Structures are given as structure tokens and as C-alpha cells.
Amino acid sequence: MLEVKNLRKEYGGLTAVRGISFNLQPGDIFGFIGSNGAGKTTTIRMISTLLEPTSGTAILNGAEIRRDPMAVRRMLGYMPDFFGLYDDVKVWEYLDFFAAIYQVPVKQRMSVIDNVLELTDLTVKKNSFVQSLSRGMQQRLCLARCLVHDPQLLLLDEPASGLDPRARAELKELIAELGRMGKIVIVSSHILPELADFCNTVGIIEKGELLACGPVGQIIQGIGSARILRIRFIGTNGELKHFVEGRPFVQEVELAGDGELRVEFTSDDVAQAELLKEIVSANFKIIGFREEEADLEDVFLKLTTGAVQ
Amino acid sequence: MIGQWLRTNLGCYVGNAATVRDFRVQLRGNRAILLWGFYLLVLIGFTMIVYSSNSDGSQTSIVNAQQSLRSFYQSIMILLAVMINLISPALTAGSIVMERQRRSLDLVFSAPVTAKYYLVGKMLSSYRYVWMLLVLSLPITSACVVLGGATWSDVISAYIILSFNALIYTAMALLLSTLSRQPVAAIIWSYFAAIAYSIATATISGSAAVMGMSGMSRTLEAPFIITINPYFVVQAAPTFTKIYGYDVPNWLLGGLFAILFSKIMVLAAGSAMAGFAAKETKSLRIHGLIYSFLGAALLAYSVSPAISMVRSATMRGPGSTVTATGWDSGMDLMFGWLLGFLVILVPFLSCYGSDTERKYWADGLAKIRNLLIGSPSGGLPYILLMILAVYGGIALVHTQFGMSSPSLAILFWSLSFWAFMWSLGRFSSSFNLGLRAARSLHFTLMMALVALPVPFFTAMGAFSSSNSGIWDIYILRPLIGSEDNRPIAWVYGLMMLAGTLVVTYIAETNASRKGVLQRYAS
Numbered sequence: 095m096l097e098v099k100n101l102r103k104e105y106g107g108l109t110a111v112r113g114i115s116f117n118l119q120p121g122d123i124f125g126f127i128g129s130n131g132a133g134k135t136t137t138i139r140m141i142s143t144l145l146e147p148t149s150g151t152a153i154l155n156g157a158e159i160r161r162d163p164m165a166v167r168r169m170l171g172y173m174p175d176f177f178g179l180y181d182d183v184k185v186w187e188y189l190d191f192f193a194a195i196y197q198v199p200v201k202q203r204m205s206v207i208d209n210v211l212e213l214t215d216l217t218v219k220k221n222s223f224v225q226s227l228s229r230g231m232q233q234r235l236c237l238a239r240c241l242v243h244d245p246q247l248l249l250l251d252e253p254a255s256g257l258d259p260r261a262r263a264e265l266k267e268l269i270a271e272l273g274r275m276g277k278i279v280i281v282s283s284h285i286l287p288e289l290a291d292f293c294n295t296v297g298i299i300e301k302g303e304l305l306a307c308g309p310v311g312q313i314i315q316g317i318g319s320a321r322i323l324r325i326r327f328i329g330t331n332g333e334l335k336h337f338v339e340g341r342p343f344v345q346e347v348e349l350a351g352d353g354e355l356r357v358e359f360t361s362d363d364v365a366q367a368e369l370l371k372e373i374v375s376a377n378f379k380i381i382g383f384r385e386e387e388a389d390l391e392d393v394f395l396k397l398t399t400g401a402v403q
Numbered sequence: 404m405i406g407q408w409l410r411t412n413l414g415c416y417v418g419n420a421a422t423v424r425d426f427r428v429q430l431r432g433n434r435a436i437l438l439w440g441f442y443l444l445v446l447i448g449f450t451m452i453v454y455s456s457n458s459d460g461s462q463t464s465i466v467n468a469q470q471s472l473r474s475f476y477q478s479i480m481i482l483l484a485v486m487i488n489l490i491s492p493a494l495t496a497g498s499i500v501m502e503r504q505r506r507s508l509d510l511v512f513s514a515p516v517t518a519k520y521y522l523v524g525k526m527l528s529s530y531r532y533v534w535m536l537l538v539l540s541l542p543i544t545s546a547c548v549v550l551g552g553a554t555w556s557d558v559i560s561a562y563i564i565l566s567f568n569a570l571i572y573t574a575m576a577l578l579l580s581t582l583s584r585q586p587v588a589a590i591i592w593s594y595f596a597a598i599a600y601s602i603a604t605a606t607i608s609g610s611a612a613v614m615g616m617s618g619m620s621r622t623l624e625a626p627f628i629i630t631i632n633p634y635f636v637v638q639a640a641p642t643f644t645k646i647y648g649y650d651v652p653n654w655l656l657g658g659l660f661a662i663l664f665s666k667i668m669v670l671a672a673g674s675a676m677a678g679f680a681a682k683e684t685k686s687l688r689i690h691g692l693i694y695s696f697l698g699a700a701l702l703a704y705s706v707s708p709a710i711s712m713v714r715s716a717t718m719r720g721p722g723s724t725v726t727a728t729g730w731d732s733g734m735d736l737m738f739g740w741l742l743g744f745l746v747i748l749v750p751f752l753s754c755y756g757s758d759t760e761r762k763y764w765a766d767g768l769a770k771i772r773n774l775l776i777g778s779p780s781g782g783l784p785y786i787l788l789m790i791l792a793v794y795g796g797i798a799l800v801h802t803q804f805g806m807s808s809p810s811l812a813i814l815f816w817s818l819s820f821w822a823f824m825w826s827l828g829r830f831s832s833s834f835n836l837g838l839r840a841a842r843s844l845h846f847t848l849m850m851a852l853v854a855l856p857v858p859f860f861t862a863m864g865a866f867s868s869s870n871s872g873i874w875d876i877y878i879l880r881p882l883i884g885s886e887d888n889r890p891i892a893w894v895y896g897l898m899m900l901a902g903t904l905v906v907t908y909i910a911e912t913n914a915s916r917k918g919v920l921q922r923y924a925s
């Protein structure tokens with residue numbers, strides 16, 4: 095279990111992270127969303143013990159990042175957003191090096207290396223030089239390196255950047271698999287659709303502050319102060335718009351293309367049914383009436399507008 | 404418990420993962436073979452030239468032949484000294500800074516690896532490469548033995564001395580590699596340091612060599628510091644030091660010195676890589692104090708008895724002008740100049756400014772409890788304690804030999820002089836230019852005070868002999884001249900103390916006016 099408590103980082107004058115707190119359980123896949131410069135990398139580097147927090151702390155399975163960094167490091171695998179590989183080193187030697195510094199016993203190393211290569215689909219490249227790998231393969235190799243010691247926590251900073259769609263899909267599958275194995279996975283990204291379908295928890299960070307954090311559904315609901323209704327109809331535009339505008343709980347109505355209205359509606363299901371009934375009884379010809387599903391992107395945009403300066 | 408400790412410590416040196424990985428790379432492909440081939444070619448070519456130039460003409464006498472073989476051996480050894488002086492920094496300078504540039508350090512340090520483990524691994528892999536090159540040259544030097552220019556024991560101790568010197572160069576380059584941001588800067592600084600080290604130790608080793616070879620009986624007893632410069636390897640190889648009646652070979656003492664030296668370099672590099680109040684910093688600071696004490700004691704041990712012997716010989720001799728006070732003030736000068744190494748440390752100890760790890764954020768003027776933390780407020784106590792440690796080391800040895808310690812006057816002057824230097828660091832930092840800029844400014848200020856007047860005063864003094872009094876206003880006045888400097892040291896010490904107070908006051912008001920101190924206080 096990972097507890098992040100009031101983590102804060104100042105760089106001289108600038109405060110990059112302003113007191114972030116959240117808890118994660120084994121099996122959680124945490125999507126860490128924020129625009130450029132929001133503080134994702136800084137937070138992840140603090141949890142990975144590479145950066146000293148100005149204040150606050152994080153505790154991984156009882157080990158504190160400041161007091162016991164070595165114990166924390168043994169339990170985590172960190173994949174940075176930018177990283178370099180060594181020249182003139184073969185893929186298996188590269189992994190062997192990391193297995194050695196993670197103190198994997200010599201006898202098990204070869205089988206561990208074969209396993210992680212299998213998992214990341216790099217088995218055919220075992221004897222290639224790392225600098226000859228493509229960007230996506232290097233990315234996967236870095237992920238493989240994070241796995242040699244079977245960590246409890248994976249910190250993946252924008253793991254999908256530079257991957258082709260197919261590799262992305264495979265990466266998602268791999269991350270989901272790691273979650274099923276009971277690991278805590280933190281994935282940062284600013285590409286939202288990438289995270290939505292396999293994270294079960296998300297945190298939205300903006301200017302160093304965690305604006306929302308929790309299970310995906312809960313966040314979307316929590317933010318949904320106004321639901322968006324889409325009404326398709328036959329007939330003239332003006333009349334129906336005028337009619338709907340007069341109904342209760344309706345905030346804003348706009349025409350969305352020909353024969354479709356977009357309505358911001360601030361009440362619950364019962365009122366929504368009532369609205370439909372009224373429209374139909376007023377003899378408008380309705381061919382579609384649906385609530386637009388709010389997604390992570392809406393939530394993100396909603397939460398972060400205004401915060402962007 | 405002990406087994407665990409042994410395992411973690413031995414693990415650094417045996418089968419270090421970084422060394423294993425570098426080894427695979429070093430031996431990979433044609434590059435290594437090409438490099439070694441080229442190296443051997445240079446070596447053999449040089450040997451041929453030296454040999455033919457030595458053996459031309461008809462040598463009839465055995466003594467002549469012997470002489471030329473000896474000088475042949477000497478040239479080879481000097482060539483090897485040049486080689487390690489040039490190759491060790493080049494091999495090591497890139498090791499850390501290149502990884503930082505390539506962004507591969509984060510990968511390593513997110514694993515349970517201590518800075519020490521990785522640094523030692525890196526150091527060993529370049530050091531081993533130097534060894535490989537040394538071993539490759541063995542056929543040529545053994546030719547000398549076979550031909551009769553040297554003995555096996557000469558050659559072996561010479562190789563050991565060379566390799567320890569290589570370790571010193573390697574360790575310096577490793578530290579500079581950790582401190583640099585650009586590989587080019589690391590290489591330049593490493594060469595700079597290696598050359599500065601060679602020149603500085605050449606004077607020491609050279610005088611030690613003279614001391615060892617002086618006298619009618621060409622004794623092989625010499626101060627061990629003869630071994631800490633590679634260019635004196637031939638002279639140093641057969642020497643020894645008498646310690647409590649035992650003849651301890653100097654390569655052993657030199658090796659000990661090299662190991663301690665490289666240890667302090669690795670500790671410094673580790674401390675530079677670690678965060679705020681890390682235990683690496685604490686360890687470095689403790690080692691720094693102990694080593695200053697031991698180093699001063701060792702130096703006093705190896706130099707003072709010899710000087711003392713020379714002195715008593717000359718004082719007893721007819722027409723002697725050396726007086727007891729002259730001797731004592733000589734000891735004072737030695738102590739004062741010995742502290743010169745602080746000039747490199749003081750900018751790191753006294754300047755403050757913002758950095759990402761809050762290691763150097765201003766945290767007050769001087770706090771004894773921060774002595775070992777590494778934060779700027781511990782700077783002044785640490786500087787003063789280090790001076791006391793050096794003094795203590797010399798004083799200890801001198802009482803052992805029944806000689807007098809450096810005077811309290813010079814101790815007082817040293818403490819207030821370095822406190823003044825410290826206050827210049829506070830002053831440089833108070834402009835809030837950034838940490839690096841503050842350090843550079845500090846160093847420049849110190850140099851301006853110490854080095855800049857020298858040519859000026861020299862020129863002034865050259866015009867007329869009555870003008871030589873101009874040196875009286877030189878800041879290092881208590882460290883020059885041959886007469887009794889103690890009254891001058893007291894006066895100058897008081898002046899330095901006053902200067903410290905004034906500059907510190909200006910620095911702190913300047914800093915608080917600029918809001919530098921408050922920003923970090925919260």
C-alpha cells in the first residue's frame with residue numbers, strides 16, 4: 095500500500111508540487127493526469143526517492159522514502175519520461191546489470207531476464223545491442239528493466255510516448271496485467287484517452303495541486319454538476335429551442351447542427367423524464383433524446399480551465 | 404552483523420555490477436585491440452628511439468653500458484608516468500557526467516544502489532583499464548631487467564607506485580566528473596587537476612628525493628612523499644622510511660596515501676550526488692577532519708625530523724647563521740602554507756544559494772550543530788575545526804620528537820585569516836546570483852587578495868631596495884620572510900578578525916535587504 099502525504103517540492107522560488115496526498119492499494123492502476131509542467135514528473139521522482147521532498151512524505155508498505163530509501167527502492171520500479179541507454183551493451187547484459195544491482199541471485203538471473211523479455215515481447219532482441227533498438231523497443235526494454243526484481247510499485251512516467259498504436263495497445267494490456275498481479279501502478283500522461291480505459295483510479299494535477307483524485311466513475315459523477323442532453327427532432331429550429339429554454343432546470347440551450355439541440359440540464363433523472371414528457375406533449379417531433387456521457391476529458395477540461403494562466 | 408558489513412563492503416570492490424558491465428564494453432570488438440595495438444606501437448617506437456640514442460658510439464667500459472641501461476630504464480618509466488598522467492583522467496572524466504547527460508543515472512539510482520557502490524564501481528573500471536595498459540608495457544620493462552638496467556624488485560615497486568598514482572588521478576577525475584555538468588568541462592578540469600597535482604607534488608617529491616639522496620652515503624631512506632608523484636618513480640622505488648626501527652618500503656606508505664586520498668575523493672563525489680543532510684556528507688566531513696589531522700601528522704613525521712637533523716647539523720657547524728627562532732618560524736610558515744588547500748574547500752563551505760536539493764539554502768550564520776550536515780551554517784565551525792585538526796596533527800608529532808609546535812600566534816592568524824575568507828563567501832552569496840556564481844565570485848575575490856598583489860609588490864620592490872617594505876601590507880605577510888613573524892602574526896590576526904566582522908556585517912545586511920535569507924527561512 096502506498097500512502098502519499100502532503101508531498102511538497104520547491105525549486106528555489108518556484109513551488110512545483112504543493113502538498114499532494116493520496117492512497118493506493120495493491121492492484122490499483124492510478125492515472126496521473128496533468129498538462130505540461132503540472133508537476134507529474136516531480137511527484138513521481140519524489141516517490142521514487144530520486145528527489146528530496148521539501149516537506150511531506152510517502153510510505154510504501156511501511157517504508158518511508160526519506161528514512162528508508164533503500165527499502166523503498168527495492169520495492170519499486172521507475173521508468174523515467176526521458177532516459178538513455180548505454181552504448182555497446184547488449185539487451186541481456188543491460189538487464190543483467192540491473193538484475194545485479196537489484197541483488198537478484200546469480201543463479202536466477204538468466205531465467206528472470208528471459209521472463210521479463212518474454213513479458214515485454216523482446217525475446218528476439220536478446221542479443222542485439224541496445225542502441226540498435228527502435229524507440230518503442232527501448233521503451234519496452236526500460237519497462238523490462240523495471241520488472242527484474244518483481245516490484246510492488248511501478249512508477250511509469252509517460253510510458254506510451256513514442257509508441258505506435260499497436261505497441262500502445264500492448265502496453266495497456268501489459269499494465270492491466272501488472273495490476274491484476276497485485277502491483278500498484280502509477281501511470282502519468284497528458285493524453286487522456288490513453289488512461290481512461292485501463293486505470294481504475296485517476297488523479298488530476300494542475301499547477302502542483304491535486305484537483306481531484308479517486309475512482310474514475312466517482313470523479314466523473316462528482317464533477318457532473320450539469321448533464322448534457324442531446325435532443326434530435328424534426329421541424330423548425332427556433333420553436334423547440336424557445337420552448338426548452340422556458341423549462342425548469344434548463345441552463346443553456348444551443349443548436350448543435352441541423353435538427354439537434356444541446357441542452358445543459360442541472361437536475362436528476364426524474365426531472366429529465368419530466369422534461370421529455372413535456373416536450374412530447376407539446377407536439378414536437380422528437381426522434382432522439384439522450385444524455386451525453388461525460389468522460390475523463392470533460393472532467394479534465396472542466397477542472398483545469400481557469401487554472402491555466 | 405560483521406558478515407553483513409563485510410558483504411556490503413566487499414560487494415563494492417568485488418563483482419561490482421557497474422564494473423562488470425564496463426568490463427564487457429571495454430573488451431568489446433576491435434576498438435580495444437586497435438587501441439592496445441596503437442599503445443604498444445608508441446611504447447615500442449619510443450623504446451627503439453631511446454635505446455638507439457643511448458647505445459650509439461662504441462661503449463668500451465662496463466660502467467658506461469650500465470649507465471646507459473639505467474637511463475634507458477629511467478626513460479621508459481617516465482614514459483609510463485606520462486602515460487598514466489594523460490590516460491587516467493581521460494578514462495575517468497566522462498564516467499559520471501556522460502551518464503548524467505545521457506539520463507541514465509536516474510535508472511541506476513532508483514535501484515537500491517548507494518552512491519558509494521556506483522562510484523567505486525566506476526572508479527575500479529577505469530582503474531583496471533590503466534592496469535591493463537601497465538601490464539601491456541611489462542615486456543618492455545622486463546627487457547630492462549634482462550639487460551641489466553634494473554632489478555625485478557625495482558620494476559615491481561615502480562609499477563606499484565605508478566598504479567597508485569594512477570588511482571589518485573582516477574579519483575580526482577571521478578570527483579570532477581561528478582561535479583561537472585558538461586563532459587568537456589569534466590575532461591578539461593580533470594587534466595587541469597592532474598597537471599596541478601603533478602606540479603605541486605613534483606616540488607614535494609623532488610625535495611624529498613634530494614633529502615633522501617643527500618649526504619655522503621647515498622642512503623635509500625627518504626620521506627614517503629617521494630612516491631606520490633609518478634615522475635619520480637625510479638628514484639622512489641627503492642626507498643623506505645624508518646618507522647620504529649623497521650624499514651617500511653615507501654611504496655607501501657604511498658599506496659596507503661593513495662587509497663586514503665581516493666577514498667576522500669569518492670566520499671566527496673558521493674556527497675555531491677546525495678541530497679540534503681545525507682549521511683555521505685556527514686561521513687565526508689568526519690573523514691575530512693580525521694585526514695587533515697593524520698595528513699598533517701604524517702607530513703610532519705616525514706619532513707620535520709629530516710629538517711630538524713639538517714638544522715642541528717648546520718647550527719652546530721662553523722659559521723652557522725640559522726638560529727632557533729629561525730627554525731621555529733620556519734615551522735610556522737610550513738603550517739600556514741599547509742592550510743593553503745582550504746582555498747579549494749572554502750567556497751563550497753561558505754557560499755549559499757538556491758539549488759534543487761536545498762543543500763545550500765541559507766540557514767543562518769554559524770551553527771555548531773550543523774557542523775557535519777553540510778549546510779552553509781556549518782561552514783565556519785567546520786573551517787575552524789579543520790585548522791585546529793591540522794595544528795593538532797603537527798603538534799602531536801612535534802611533541803613526540805621533542806620539538807616545539809607551531810606558535811599560537813600563527814594559529815590565531817590562520818583562524819582569523821580563514822574566517823575572513825569565509826566572510827568573503829558570505830559576501831559573494833549575499834547578492835543572490837546563484838550558487839555557482841557565488842562560488843566563482845568568492846574564489847575570484849580570494850585570488851584577487853592573495854595572488855594579484857604579488858606581481859605588483861614584486862615590481863615595486865624591484866625599483867629600490869628601500870621599497871621592499873611594501874610587502875608589509877601583503878595579506879599573507881605573516882607567511883613570508885625569514886625573521887621572527889610572531890608579532891606580525893598577532894597584529895595581522897587581529898586585523899583579519901576585524902575584517903571578518905565588518906565583511907560579515909555587510910554581507911548579512913546586504914542579504915537581508917535583498918530578501919535572500921528570508922526566502923529560504925520558511
Ligand SMILES: Nc1ncnc2c1ncn2[C@@H]1O[C@H](COP(=O)(O)OP(=O)(O)OP(=O)(O)O)[C@@H](O)[C@H]1O
Pocket residue numbers: 105108110128129130131132133134135136137175284759
Ligand atoms: N530541476 C528543476 N529546477 C527548477 N524547476 C524545475 C526543475 N524540474 C522541474 N521544474 C519545474 O517544476 C514544474 C513541474 O515540472 P514537472 O516536470 O514535474 O512537470 P510535468 O507535469 O512532468 O510536465 P510534463 O508533462 O511536461 O512532463 C515546472 O514548472 C518545471 O519548470
Ligand SMILES: [Mg+2]
Pocket residue numbers: 134135136175251
Ligand atoms: Mg513530466
